[in-house]
Amino acid sequence: MEKVVIVMPAWNEEDNISKMIEELVDGEFPKINAEMHLLVVDNHSKDRTEEIVKEASKTRNNVHIIQQGDKSGLGWAYISGFKYAMKELDADAVMEMDADFQHPPRFVKPMVEAYLQGADYVIGSRYIQGGSIPKEWALFRKAVSYFGNLFIRIVLVKPKIHDLTTGFRLTRVKGVLENMDLDNLMEPGRFAHKVDLLYQAIKNSKKTVEVPLEFASRTQEKSKFNTKEMIATFRVATILGIKDKARFIKFGTVGFAGYLVNAIALELFADTSITLGLANVFKGLKNTLLAFIAEPSAWAAAFAAELAIINNFIFNNIWTFKEKKITGFLAIIKKFLAFNLSTVGAIVIQFIVIGVMVVFLGDTRLIRQLGILLAMPLVLSYNYVMYNLFIWKTWSFSKFFKKQE
Ligand SMILES: Nc1nc2c(ncn2[C@@H]2O[C@H](COP(=O)(O)OP(=O)(O)OP(=O)(O)O)[C@@H](O)[C@H]2O)c(=O)[nH]1
Numbered sequence: 001m002e003k004v005v006i007v008m009p010a011w012n013e014e015d016n017i018s019k020m021i022e023e024l025v026d027g028e029f030p031k032i033n034a035e036m037h038l039l040v041v042d043n044h045s046k047d048r049t050e051e052i053v054k055e056a057s058k059t060r061n062n063v064h065i066i067q068q069g070d071k072s073g074l075g076w077a078y079i080s081g082f083k084y085a086m087k088e089l090d091a092d093a094v095m096e097m098d099a100d101f102q103h104p105p106r107f108v109k110p111m112v113e114a115y116l117q118g119a120d121y122v123i124g125s126r127y128i129q130g131g132s133i134p135k136e137w138a139l140f141r142k143a144v145s146y147f148g149n150l151f152i153r154i155v156l157v158k159p160k161i162h163d164l165t166t167g168f169r170l171t172r173v174k175g176v177l178e179n180m181d182l183d184n185l186m187e188p189g190r191f192a193h194k195v196d197l198l199y200q201a202i203k204n205s206k207k208t209v210e211v212p213l214e215f216a217s218r219t220q221e222k223s224k225f226n227t228k229e230m231i232a233t234f235r236v237a238t239i240l241g242i243k244d245k246a247r248f249i250k251f252g253t254v255g256f257a258g259y260l261v262n263a264i265a266l267e268l269f270a271d272t273s274i275t276l277g278l279a280n281v282f283k284g285l286k287n288t289l290l291a292f293i294a295e296p297s298a299w300a301a302a303f304a305a306e307l308a309i310i311n312n313f314i315f316n317n318i319w320t321f322k323e324k325k326i327t328g329f330l331a332i333i334k335k336f337l338a339f340n341l342s343t344v345g346a347i348v349i350q351f352i353v354i355g356v357m358v359v360f361l362g363d364t365r366l367i368r369q370l371g372i373l374l375a376m377p378l379v380l381s382y383n384y385v386m387y388n389l390f391i392w393k394t395w396s397f398s399k400f401f402k403k404q405e
Pocket residue numbers: 008009010011012013041042043068072073074077097098099100102218221222223224225
């Protein structure tokens with residue numbers, strides 16, 4: 001049977017915790033087809049929280065309590081709780097859940113069911129059909145929650161996920177939680193750590209599912225969420241968003257520089273004796289299907305493509321793929337040859353596209369330059385795949401083909 005551990009941080013929750021244990025452990029757990037445990041993570045509460053949980057654990061072997069350690073803040077509570085659940089309780093999955101009934105216990109069952117049906121990461125979502133935020137929240141709080149979510153969704157580019165800041169989630173241990181870097185979690189002292197947990201979980205999860213959550217308001221209002229927390233949350237989301245796309249952004253910048261080299265070189269080569277001479281060698285092909293080979297501009301395009309490739313190789317090596325930088329004279333020569341071989345397709349694409357356009361539309365600067373633009377998306381996609389596969393080997397073959405599924 002699957003073992004699911006609910007990690008529940010509780011700090012001065014004497015008013016809620018015994019009712020929570022009754023409703024959740026005694027009321028809901030028996031209805032769920034998994035071995036359910038509750039792990040309360042206390043932060044040296046000044047009230048009777050610890051005493052109440054310890055008392056409850058005497059008669060229930062699925063109720064546990066630990067202290068989060070010396071560091072204060074919700075993220076630290078989850079770090080200690082997750083580690084304890086994995087190492088000491090041998091959990092197959094962990095859940096994040098609040099002790100104050102904002103996550104009503106009846107929603108645990110559908111989340112565990114989604115997990116049992118194969119989900120790696122289950123999100124209790126307030127922003128999908130069936131989910132909701134408290135009606136009594138002030139309009140301002142509703143707006144902050146909604147637009148905050150929208151912002152994070154955009155910067156992390158997660159259009160398919162609707163609730164990225166919920167505190168009610170389930171994470172599979174195997175393949176997901178065990179691969180997450182809990183020791184370097186961002187902002188563990190603040191609410192913002194939730195976004196890093198989500199980011200890492202999604203990265204490792206093959207199947208992420210949202211299940212509706214009717215988020216309740218706290219019985220006693222004492223919200224700690226303020227402007228500082230909000231800014232930290234947006235900051236974490238932005239950093240993760242950029243980090244995630246950094247390689248792609250750099251690749252695009254180098255590509256643009258390569259485009260300029262390409263466009264200028266094409267014009268410089270267009271009417272030189274080399275390109276005219278080469279085209280002349282193939283003049284017998286005029287009026288055949290291969291007429292583009294007899295076009296000087298097609299040859300100019302091939303030379304320009306090669307120059308652009310050299311440009312891109314150099315800058316991608318020292319910048320885009322810096323961590324994987326190739327050094328050593330022989331290694332660079334070897335890589336550069338391999339690189340040329342693997343990008344020969346790009347040269348061929350440009351040669352054909354520009355050659356054919358010139359044959360049909362005439363050899364003018366406008367047509368040549370349009371040819372470059374037309375060939376570019378093809379060339380870029382081709383190069384990106386080749387770079388990742390052969391040159392800097394950031395993708396393995398198996399991952400590449402999985403990506404294509
Ligand atoms: N162990 C531990 N638990 C904490 C800490 N801070 C908050 N908690 C618990 O974490 C859960 C969420 O905290 P809340 O204070 O309800 O935060 P919130 O839901 O964002 O804000 P509210 O709207 O006030 O409810 C509750 O179960 C708290 O008891 C902490 O530093 N350590």
